[in-house]
Amino acid sequence: MSENTFLSKKGSAAASNPMRVDLEIYYEAMENLYHPETNPTGALPMNVAENHLCWEMLRDRIQQVTRENDIPDWVASYTDPAGAPSFREAVASFLSKFLTGLPIQADSLAFSGGATSVIEMTSFLLANPGDSAVIPAPSYPVYTGDMGTLPEVRRVDLQVSSDPSDSEYHFDLELLNQTKKKIESEGSTFRMLILTQPDNPTGRIYSEEFLRSIADWCISNQVHLIVNEIYGMSQIDIQYPELQKDYVNATPFVSFGKIMADYQSPFLHFWYSFSKDFGISGFRIGLLHSHNEALIQAYRNAGLGHSISNYTQWVMQEVLLDHNFLSKFFERLQLRLTESYLIVTRALKKLNIPYHPSRGSLFVWMDLSDFLEEKSSEAEEKLWLEIYKKSGILVTPTNGFGHSEKGWYRIVMTSLNHFDLNVAMNRLRQFIESKRAGL
Numbered sequence: 001m002s003e004n005t006f007l008s009k010k011g012s013a014a015a016s017n018p019m020r021v022d023l024e025i026y027y028e029a030m031e032n033l034y035h036p037e038t039n040p041t042g043a044l045p046m047n048v049a050e051n052h053l054c055w056e057m058l059r060d061r062i063q064q065v066t067r068e069n070d071i072p073d074w075v076a077s078y079t080d081p082a083g084a085p086s087f088r089e090a091v092a093s094f095l096s097k098f099l100t101g102l103p104i105q106a107d108s109l110a111f112s113g114g115a116t117s118v119i120e121m122t123s124f125l126l127a128n129p130g131d132s133a134v135i136p137a138p139s140y141p142v143y144t145g146d147m148g149t150l151p152e153v154r155r156v157d158l159q160v161s162s163d164p165s166d167s168e169y170h171f172d173l174e175l176l177n178q179t180k181k182k183i184e185s186e187g188s189t190f191r192m193l194i195l196t197q198p199d200n201p202t203g204r205i206y207s208e209e210f211l212r213s214i215a216d217w218c219i220s221n222q223v224h225l226i227v228n229e230i231y232g233m234s235q236i237d238i239q240y241p242e243l244q245k246d247y248v249n250a251t252p253f254v255s256f257g258k259i260m261a262d263y264q265s266p267f268l269h270f271w272y273s274f275s276k277d278f279g280i281s282g283f284r285i286g287l288l289h290s291h292n293e294a295l296i297q298a299y300r301n302a303g304l305g306h307s308i309s310n311y312t313q314w315v316m317q318e319v320l321l322d323h324n325f326l327s328k329f330f331e332r333l334q335l336r337l338t339e340s341y342l343i344v345t346r347a348l349k350k351l352n353i354p355y356h357p358s359r360g361s362l363f364v365w366m367d368l369s370d371f372l373e374e375k376s377s378e379a380e381e382k383l384w385l386e387i388y389k390k391s392g393i394l395v396t397p398t399n400g401f402g403h404s405e406k407g408w409y410r411i412v413m414t415s416l417n418h419f420d421l422n423v424a425m426n427r428l429r430q431f432i433e434s435k436r437a438g439l
Helices: 009-016 023-030 055-068 085-100 115-126 143-148 174-185 208-220 256-263 293-302 310-320 323-350 377-391 418-436
Strands: 109-112 132-137 154-159 190-196 224-228 268-273 286-290 363-367 408-412
Touching: 023 377, 055 310, 055 323, 085 109, 085 256, 085 310, 085 323, 109 115, 109 293, 115 143, 115 190, 115 224, 115 268, 115 286, 115 293, 132 143, 132 174, 143 154, 154 174, 174 190, 190 208, 208 224, 208 256, 208 268, 256 268, 256 286, 286 293, 310 323, 323 363, 323 418, 377 418
Parallel strands: 132 154, 132 190, 190 224, 224 268
Antiparallel strands: 109 286, 268 286, 363 408
């Protein structure tokens, strides 16, 4: 008898489909971590999108908060499922000052336990089972499960040509028209268009002009446009002398929150989470920002099971109210992020490995297609495993990014300190050189 016999159809499907194809090897790598003295041949996992660059600074501030303040009584009680009022005010103030550059109203925000929960909740509330969410490829693999497992929204990858010399996203809007016709011919509805900026995995951004043109298309076609700015504060210093030549005609990063404020449309929405910019994925704080009042009310009514711990809300509320600390924190984050980016890209340039010039995020998207035995998914997986087995470096496999171009791999550049990152790049150099030598 199958062990899934007593599960629902969704339960059986969940039991049979891992959240990520690389989790088993990731856990193996975590049991054998590199240490320069005690385990110099250990593994260097660079596949999970975690940011460890400034944790010690944030940890010290959090410890100060808990040491110097009494826990308020509201923490022990129920509060608004969409977020405690004082927490929503603190986050609105943070977003206004540091990300969007214009006032955000607290009542336009709804919170739940991490980015995954926000994606799931938004998909559930905006789309019907069988509807389609379109995402420019390559893109975050786990969007598929976040939208599909419970909301039953299907993912459609919009094939956008890669240009390793371009740090911005551009595609002909006619591609959206064609995609809409194809989705409808298949009996589905084009319900959502999801963009991420800075992008995962390419690090690219959208110009303000292009974002507005996409917003116009979505509103006229009654498609919900959601921009995920989970890496909004993790921006590379493109004015750094060594990097300037990669960004000659770069347009400034403009938060989608600014465009939403101008349009005030019920079809425009914004996602954010504290997991990446703050490096606290374990705190589980994600949010939806929308001027669609019915959506925010629906989130409040349906979101009790996704609520964030009141204690977590209180601690982060106190941190967010300290704008002087946040200014110093993000200044250091950009410095360390840029240093990490330089370590990786210097190594890739010396090896003549193409990569996307990144405007931000935690990633470098590199092209190893020259080392594929053939242009297939099987060959991609074989190379990915070979890199890990021979070098101990675990990058993110290409499976799930949804792109038709073969041979691109994601490096998470923020999961290691700079010393360990240099070790990883040296190991990658040795691997590439041995492949080129036919060894």
